[in-house]
Amino acid sequence: MQKYCKTGDKTMAMDDCDIDVFGPRIEGGAALLANRELAVALRADGDEAEEENRALDCVETVRAKPNEFWRFMLRMSLGAVMHPYEYAKILMQLGFEPMPAVISTNWLGRTTLFLPSANHYLRYIRQIDGVPGLYRGLIARVMGSTVYAAFSGSLVNLLGWRHLETQTHPFRNYLCNMLRDALILTTGLAISHPFYVISVRQMAQFVGREVIYSSLKGSVEEILQQAGPLGLYVGFVPRLLSDLGVLFCTSTLSALCARFGLFNSRRREYNSVLIQFGAVMLFYPLQVVGACMACSGSAVAAGAPPYMPVYGQWVDCLSDLVVRGDHYRGAFMFRRVLSKVQVQRSRDPFTVSRLM
Template sequence: MDHMEYDRRDVQAAGFGWSLGGGDADNSALMRRTTNVVVQRQSQRTELVVGSSVAEPSRPMRPSSQVAQPTGHSLGSSQLAASSSSTSAAPSQSIEHGRPNQVVRFCLRMGYNALLYPYEFAKVLIQLGHEPLQAQPFYLPLLGGRPRLFLPGVHRYVQHIQQVDGYVGMYRGLTARLAACTVDFLLGDVLLAILRFGPYKREAGEEVSLKEFWWNLTRDSIRLATAVALSQPFYVVMVRQIAQFVGRERVYEGVLDSLVLLVKMEGFAGLYAGIVPRLLGELVVLAATSCVSHLCRRLLPMSRPQQQYNAAIIQMLASLLMYPLEVTSACMAVTGAPLSACEPPSMPLYHHWADCLTDLYARGGHNRGAILFWRTVPRIQLLRRQDGQLSTPGF
């Protein structure tokens, strides 16, 4: 339909604008101008075709097999399939590349626990109240010259363990610790898989809602409770193997043999000694971290890295507040064991974890091991030592 073509530049050159004012006269003039332009263009095209056919020599015909395939927008079916497959595969590859590798994270976690295990060994002994090193007085002139007694830091404590028990003794209980991490990694999501409790799926354009918060909090609580319940027997074995350092006993040797001995001496309840304060502390830390992080996300404008740093700081503060429950769990894990570290006079015999927590607060030992590098003797122990009611270990 060449006779209906319309060239804007030809119309403007002839004096016609886009706003022609309407009417039959204007439209007829426009159509006459358009027809003349079309006739001139057809004559020019005919002359060009005739001239090119005369100037170029005749070329032989090629068979259909040698005819080049058209390029541009007309692609073959194979090319279209390849392009569509590559396009669909690109997002999935980018998603898989951005997703963290769980196996790599697990291996890094195992190496981290093995590397820093001597410090965890010393921390558990501090939680149990074993202080073999002498406290040193330190004077603070700004506080009226009152002396404070400072215990050696965790580095000096690790050196003492190495001098007494050698390098091998520094890693006593490491097998049970790694077994607990392995069980947590492999079986931590078993209950969620049975309940088919998947992560919350947010719709497109949906903001963070209260429903999503409760969904994720419930799911994380189930995951945490499952991990604590499955790893608690290995935690009890680890703490008791570490406690053998105090009296130089050899009662709990090996993970499987220790589990069998626990069942024979205390029944299956002995495998879960101290689980209540440990589980309670972990759940409180999770709930506090989730609630405060959710409020900060809703009320304060923060980027994603800032949200992660904020959650880490909140979790650290919540763990510090719930630290007495961690000390209670370590003490209850060894209560009743035939070890000198968990018998009087080293440790009273506790029948309930609430009694243990109350006694720790009364003795000032509820924060034992919370600070590993600048440790002071609690004030209540100094007062009792002056009154002759209690002999502080390490003096």
């Protein structure tokens, strides 16, 4: 029997057509290889496209991120503009109340004693010293901020901890970041604190009308002559504890909220601000103690009786302020309610008795 095979549109005899048994297998292998090469090429193109997109994102991020120098200049300019309010806040923290309390009603409609706000302080200072008097202590404060920004990361850079490798465990990552931030904060505060002491004493001269701390060089010489090198660091410990406490609270609460998903991503920024505000208010009494200790026992009248007792240690200052109810003075600058503790201690020569 003659056998036939079909090649294209023609039907040929088996003898006339060549049958390759391995033809389909070879063609299938070539197709599979071609598909693999195509998949590899597509994957390479996808990786290149992804890398290109990442590079574009990095470029956009760099373009969107402002220069660090201009950010610093903007922050310094804003601080200089708002310095009069910082001046009034320091006077409040020192307990200087040149104007008497007034009777008014609170949010609930109850009759309450209110102390003068920051705007009253600014008007009072301008009446005595003029507009330039509102910027007393500005140079020392700007110098302190500049030194803090320039040298706060010097120790971390020396140790090589500026860019820590991301740890696989979240708790280790949290500890490493908090340790790095604590070192940055401590270094910057240790370098800039002498300028803080000078700035506080320059602003405190308004109380007794002294001119001892009129310049940076003269202020340093006066402090060194009076108390030695340690005089430049009075009030350093409570300020350091306050900043470290705020850092610990904000870092811990933010890490816990991110770990358990308590906050929505859209509300994370607002919640971070609320957490930081609560931490600052919790440790605010230590800021008051730092300001008082920077001035206590100095050559200005604001650091001696009858305006302030002479404290030996910052713990004594904190306990004394808590007993009197003065540990939150200056925390609220525009609606300052006179607490019941201060009203009851009307015979105390260092409290509200000289104001009523």
